[in-house]
Amino acid sequence: MKYYFSRIWAGILITLLSFSFTSSSYAIDIKLWDLSARQGQDEFYELLKKEVKKYNPDINVIVTEWENEAYKTQIQLALNGDDGPDVFFNWFGEDSARLARAGLALDLTPYADMEGGYGNFISKGWQDAGAVDGKIYGVANKAVSKYFYYDPAFFDQHNLSVPTTFGELIDTCKSIKAIDSSIVPWPMGNSERWKLNHVITMLNQRVVGAENTKADYALTAPDDELFTNPKYVEAWEKVVELNENCFNDAPNATNPELTRSMFAAQISPMMYCGTWCGGIFASEGFTDFKMFRFPRVEGGADDGTVGFLVAEGMQVSAKTKHPEAAALVASINVSDIMALADAELRGSLISNAALIDQMEDAPHWFTFYVNDIADKSAHVNVLDVLLEANVSNAYLDMGTEVLNGTKSPQEAMDFIRKVALEAKAAM
Amino acid sequence: MNKTQINSIGFSLSSDRVSVIILLIPALIFCTVFIFIPAFWAIVGSFYSYGMTSLNDWKWVGFDNYIKASQDEFFWIALKNNFIIVFASIVLQVGVGTILAAILDRGIKYGKVIFRTIIFTPMVISSVAVSIIWLLIYDPNFGILNNILKAIGLPTPTMGWLGDPDISIWMIMIVAGWQNTGFMMVLILAGLQGVSKEVYDAAEIDGATGVKAFWYITLPMIRNILIVAILITTIGAFKVFEFVYVLTQGGPSNATQVLGTYIYLQAFNLLHMGYANALSVILLIIALILGWFQLKASRRA
Numbered sequence: 001m002k003y004y005f006s007r008i009w010a011g012i013l014i015t016l017l018s019f020s021f022t023s024s025s026y027a028i029d030i031k032l033w034d035l036s037a038r039q040g041q042d043e044f045y046e047l048l049k050k051e052v053k054k055y056n057p058d059i060n061v062i063v064t065e066w067e068n069e070a071y072k073t074q075i076q077l078a079l080n081g082d083d084g085p086d087v088f089f090n091w092f093g094e095d096s097a098r099l100a101r102a103g104l105a106l107d108l109t110p111y112a113d114m115e116g117g118y119g120n121f122i123s124k125g126w127q128d129a130g131a132v133d134g135k136i137y138g139v140a141n142k143a144v145s146k147y148f149y150y151d152p153a154f155f156d157q158h159n160l161s162v163p164t165t166f167g168e169l170i171d172t173c174k175s176i177k178a179i180d181s182s183i184v185p186w187p188m189g190n191s192e193r194w195k196l197n198h199v200i201t202m203l204n205q206r207v208v209g210a211e212n213t214k215a216d217y218a219l220t221a222p223d224d225e226l227f228t229n230p231k232y233v234e235a236w237e238k239v240v241e242l243n244e245n246c247f248n249d250a251p252n253a254t255n256p257e258l259t260r261s262m263f264a265a266q267i268s269p270m271m272y273c274g275t276w277c278g279g280i281f282a283s284e285g286f287t288d289f290k291m292f293r294f295p296r297v298e299g300g301a302d303d304g305t306v307g308f309l310v311a312e313g314m315q316v317s318a319k320t321k322h323p324e325a326a327a328l329v330a331s332i333n334v335s336d337i338m339a340l341a342d343a344e345l346r347g348s349l350i351s352n353a354a355l356i357d358q359m360e361d362a363p364h365w366f367t368f369y370v371n372d373i374a375d376k377s378a379h380v381n382v383l384d385v386l387l388e389a390n391v392s393n394a395y396l397d398m399g400t401e402v403l404n405g406t407k408s409p410q411e412a413m414d415f416i417r418k419v420a421l422e423a424k425a426a427m
Numbered sequence: 428m429n430k431t432q433i434n435s436i437g438f439s440l441s442s443d444r445v446s447v448i449i450l451l452i453p454a455l456i457f458c459t460v461f462i463f464i465p466a467f468w469a470i471v472g473s474f475y476s477y478g479m480t481s482l483n484d485w486k487w488v489g490f491d492n493y494i495k496a497s498q499d500e501f502f503w504i505a506l507k508n509n510f511i512i513v514f515a516s517i518v519l520q521v522g523v524g525t526i527l528a529a530i531l532d533r534g535i536k537y538g539k540v541i542f543r544t545i546i547f548t549p550m551v552i553s554s555v556a557v558s559i560i561w562l563l564i565y566d567p568n569f570g571i572l573n574n575i576l577k578a579i580g581l582p583t584p585t586m587g588w589l590g591d592p593d594i595s596i597w598m599i600m601i602v603a604g605w606q607n608t609g610f611m612m613v614l615i616l617a618g619l620q621g622v623s624k625e626v627y628d629a630a631e632i633d634g635a636t637g638v639k640a641f642w643y644i645t646l647p648m649i650r651n652i653l654i655v656a657i658l659i660t661t662i663g664a665f666k667v668f669e670f671v672y673v674l675t676q677g678g679p680s681n682a683t684q685v686l687g688t689y690i691y692l693q694a695f696n697l698l699h700m701g702y703a704n705a706l707s708v709i710l711l712i713i714a715l716i717l718g719w720f721q722l723k724a725s726r727r728a
Contacts, residue, residue: 072695072696073695076479076695076698077479080479102478184568187568191589191590191675191676191678192676193676193678248567248568249567249568249585249586249587250567250568250584250585250586250587250590251590252586252587252589252590252678252679253565253566253567253586253587253588253589253590253591253679254566254567254568254587254590255562255566258566258568258569262568389696389697389698390697393692393696393697397678397680397681400678400679400680401679401680404586404590404591404592404679404680406592406679406680407680
C-alpha cells in the first residue's frame with residue numbers, strides 16, 4: 001500500500017514539474033475582452049488564437065465575453081485594477097479617447113509597422129479612427145452605420161417612392177397612415193434613450209452641419225456661442241414633426257428590440273436601424289428588405305452625403321505586462337485572414353475593406369453597406385459616443401422630454417447649453 | 428456557593444467571552460472587508476473629485492460634492508421618489524400583505540395552501556425576471572394591459588405606462604408590490620398563527636368579531652411582526668435599484684430616478700465618482716437614521 005501511494009505522489013510531482021517546465025518559461029497569456037452575443041464569435045476567436053500562434057507560438061489568447069451594459073462599467077473598473085484585460089473592445093470616439101487621456105490605454109503607434117503590425121493591414125484613414133493627439137491608441141477592426149430599411153413590396157403595392165428629402169419622408173409617413181391608420185410608418189423604441197439619439201445625431205448633421213457643430217461638440221466654442229446656433233432647435237423641431245407623423249404612440253415606453261421585430265414581421269414598412277439589423281431581420285425570416293440613406297433636409301447644411309459611422313476596435317491596456325504581444329494580438333485581429341473571417345462569420349463591416357470582394361455569398365444588405373460607406377463624402381460619429389459624458393446625457397434626456405412633449409425644442413436646447421457650459425467650466 | 432464553584436463560574440464566563448470573540452471573527456472580517464472599509468473610503472472619497480478613469484488623480488474639494496447635491500434637482504427628485512417608494516411599499520406590501528394574511532388565517536376554510544403558494548410564488552423569481560415580465564405586460568404596442576383596457580373600451584396612457592412621467596413611478600411600485608406582498612403575507616401569517624384561539628373566543632364573548640376583532644385584537648397582537656415587516660420594507664425601498672433600472676433606467680426624464688440608480692448614473696455613466704460617493708454617504712446617513720428609529724420602535728414594542 002505504502003509503495004502504491006509513493007508511486008501516486010511521484011506521478012503528481014512529475015506532472016507538476018513537467019507543467020512548470022513547459023508552460024512557465026515562455027508562455028504569454030493575453031487576456032482579451034469583447035462584447036458577447038455575436039454570431040460566429042466562437043469560430044472567429046478560435047481562428048484568431050491560431051493566427052496569433054503563427055507569429056508567436058508562445059502567446060495564448062484568453063477570450064472573455066461580456067454583455068453590452070455590464071461591459072461599460074466592468075471595463076473601467078478592470079483597467080484601474082491589476083487583473084484587467086491586456087486587449088479590450090471599445091467604441092472609438094470619446095470613450096476610447098478618455099482612456100487614452102487618462103493613461104489607461106497604451107500608445108500603439110510604435111507597433112504599427114512591426115511584423116504582423118496593424119499598419120500592414122488597414123489604411124491610414126482607418127488607423128486614424130483610433131488616434132488621439134496624433135498617436136494611435138486603438139486598432140479599428142470594424143464600424144457600424146445606420147440606414148432606413150424599408151419593405152419594397154409594401155412600397156410597390158402602394159406606389160410609394162423612396163424619400164430623398166426630409167419633407168418627402170414626412171409625406172411618406174402621412175401616405176402610409178392614410179393607407180391604414182393603424183400602421184406605424186416608422187416604429188421608434190426609445191425606452192433606452194439611445195435610439196432617438198441616433199436620429200438627432202443625423203438631424204444635427206443634416207440641419208446644422210459638421211462645420212457648425214464641431215466647436216460645440218468639442219466644447220471649444222466661446223461661452224456666449226456654445227450651442228446657441230438656432231439650427232439646433234430646428235433639428236429638434238424635426239423630431240417633433242417625426243413624432244407627430246411617423247412614430248408610434250409612447251416611443252419612450254417602447255423597447256427597441258420590439259420595433260425591430262415590428263419591421264421584420266412586416267407590421268411596419270420602414271425603420272431606421274443599424275448595420276447590425278440586416279442580419280437580425282434575416283434571422284427573423286425577412287430578407288427582402290432594401291435600404292436608403294437618412295435623407296437630406298431642405299435648406300440644411302449638408303447635401304445628404306455624410307453618413308453615420310461609429311468605428312469600433314481593440315485597445316491595449318497601459319498596464320499590460322506584455323505590450324508587444326498585446327499589440328500583436330490587436331493587430332492580427334485586423335489581418336487579411338481575420339478581417340475576412342470577421343465579415344463572414346460575424347457579419348462585421350471590417351476596416352480591412354479591400355477584402356470584401358473576396359467574401360463568398362455576401363448577403364445583399366452587406367454589399368449595400370460596403371458600397372454605400374465607400375460612397376459617402378464624410379462620416380459623423382453618434383452623439384452619445386462623441387460628446388462629453390454630461391452633455392451626452394443631457395442630449396439623451398432631452399430626447400425623452402421632446403418625444404413626451406414635456407419640453408419644447410427651445411427648452412431642450414436651453415438645458416443642453418446649460419449642461420455644456422457647466423461641463424466646459426469643469427474641464 | 429463555595430470558592431470552587433465561583434472559580435468554575437468565573438472560568439466558564441471568560442471561556443464564553445473567548446468563544447464569542449472567536450465566533451465573531453469571521454463575521455467581523457467579512458464586515459470589515461465588504462462594509463466598513465468600503466464605507467470608510469466612500470466617506471473619504473466624497474470629499475474629493477475623481478472619475479472612473481482617473482482613480483489615481485483625486486482632487487480635494489471639501490464639502491463641494493455635498494453642496495452640489497443640495498443644489499441638484501435630480502438628487503431631490505431621486506430622494507423624493509425613494510420616500511414615495513417607502514410609504515407606498517408600506518401601504519401596498521405590508522398593508523395588503525396583512526389583509527391577505529388575515530383572509531388566509533381566518534377568512535377562508537379551503538384552499539389556504541394553494542392561495543398562499545400562488546401569492547408567494549413571485550417572491551422566488553428574480554427581480555430582473557419579474558421586471559422583464561412586467562415590461563411585456565406594460566408594453567404600449569402589444570402589452571396585455573393595454574389590450575385588456577382597449578377591449579373593455581377604457582383609455583390607455585398615450586405616453587405609455589412607463590413613458591409617462593406622472594405615472595411611471597407608480598407602475599414600478601405595482602411591480603415591486605406584486606413581487607414582495609407575498610413575502611409580507613407569509614411573514615404576517617406566521618404571526619397571526621401565533622395568536623391564541625382563546626383570545627378570539629374571549630373577544631367574541633365580549634362582542635368583538637370580524638373587522639372589530641381584527642382591529643382590536645389581531646393587530647395589537649402582531650405588532651412586533653408588523654414592525655419587522657415595516658423595517659424590511661423600508662430598507663428594501665431605500666436600496667431599490669433593479670426594478671427601476673430594468674423598467675425605466677430612471678426615466679422618462681429622471682421621473683423615476685431613485686438614489687440607487689442616480690448614484691449608478693453619476694458613478695458609471697457620468698464618471699463623477701466623488702459626487703457618487705457623497706450621494707452614497709447621504710443614503711447611508713438616511714438609512715442609519717431610519718434604522719435607529721425602527722430599532723427604537725421595535726424595542727418599545
